[in-house]
Amino acid sequence: MKKLFIIALSFTAFSVHSQITENSIVTDRPSQAESPKVIGKGIIQIESGLFFERREISRGFSQHRNVYPINLFRIGVANRLELRVVNEIVTYKTIDNSSQEETGKVSGTENLQIGLKYQVTNDAAKIAVGVVSHAILPTGSTGVSNKRYGIVSRVNISYDLAANKSISANFGYNNFNLDFNEEGLVRYGNGDFTYTFIYGFGLSERVGLYAEAFGNYVEFEDLESNINAGMTYLISDNIQLDYSYGMGLNRVMNYHSVGVSVRLPK
Numbered sequence: 001m002k003k004l005f006i007i008a009l010s011f012t013a014f015s016v017h018s019q020i021t022e023n024s025i026v027t028d029r030p031s032q033a034e035s036p037k038v039i040g041k042g043i044i045q046i047e048s049g050l051f052f053e054r055r056e057i058s059r060g061f062s063q064h065r066n067v068y069p070i071n072l073f074r075i076g077v078a079n080r081l082e083l084r085v086v087n088e089i090v091t092y093k094t095i096d097n098s099s100q101e102e103t104g105k106v107s108g109t110e111n112l113q114i115g116l117k118y119q120v121t122n123d124a125a126k127i128a129v130g131v132v133s134h135a136i137l138p139t140g141s142t143g144v145s146n147k148r149y150g151i152v153s154r155v156n157i158s159y160d161l162a163a164n165k166s167i168s169a170n171f172g173y174n175n176f177n178l179d180f181n182e183e184g185l186v187r188y189g190n191g192d193f194t195y196t197f198i199y200g201f202g203l204s205e206r207v208g209l210y211a212e213a214f215g216n217y218v219e220f221e222d223l224e225s226n227i228n229a230g231m232t233y234l235i236s237d238n239i240q241l242d243y244s245y246g247m248g249l250n251r252v253m254n255y256h257s258v259g260v261s262v263r264l265p266k
Helices: 001-013
Strands: 044-058 061-078 083-098 101-109 112-119 129-139 147-160 163-180 184-187 191-203 208-220 221-234 239-248 254-263
Touching: 083 129, 221 254
Parallel strands: none
Antiparallel strands: 044 061, 044 254, 061 083, 083 101, 083 112, 112 129, 129 147, 147 163, 163 184, 163 191, 191 208, 208 221, 221 239, 239 254
16 A cells, blocks of 8 residues: 555655745645745735544554644745744544544643744745744643643755746754753753655646655654645635645554635735
8 A cells, every 4th residue: 555655656746835826825734844935024824724643652552633723824024034823723532453442532722833934045046945943832731732842943945847846845853842940941852853855746727736755853763754645726816725645654654634725815
């Protein structure tokens, strides 16, 4: 199954970071990679979706993570700068694989993320570069939140191969276990190195497909490798629908996600 999926990815792909039309909405979903480009000054964009993930957490037990919804709010505050806010409502279920019985469940809000994205290059650049960083605040519900601070940061790069075709890559560092005491910042663990590689093309003026390899070097010790693919459908220049499916290559994990993004007019 995995081999067939990888072969399929090699022949069907679309980068969500290629503008299908010159003035159409550009989003950071549904792929794991994010665009180096920011939205325009004074624009508000909402990118929302449902996310359903299943992964093995120990021998004989799986965790189901359902997010309904995950919301990214983007606000253009300058020509190359945007403010970003991420919030999620989530349910975690632990399942005994042998009996398929639920052995644990917790629901609530995840920690709030507040960040900035800066577009380093101008819109005409062949190679686009951007940087994004989010601070994670321990605002989540008891049982969902680890009650610690964190940081999510990335360098985003994309290169236009031809009309509606591009390749993109993200490289970043995450740490979800930061706190403060009398001496200042305390770091629990080394954090994770993250990467994404994505390639694609526009199937038509409204429809596109994408393929992506992504992963985490957890605590700079264990590599988690994954792939995903999906599609986008442009209803109008300001509204986009999306779907994606992903799975682990060296671990038991798969997910589905469906979403809608809306760019509000000035």
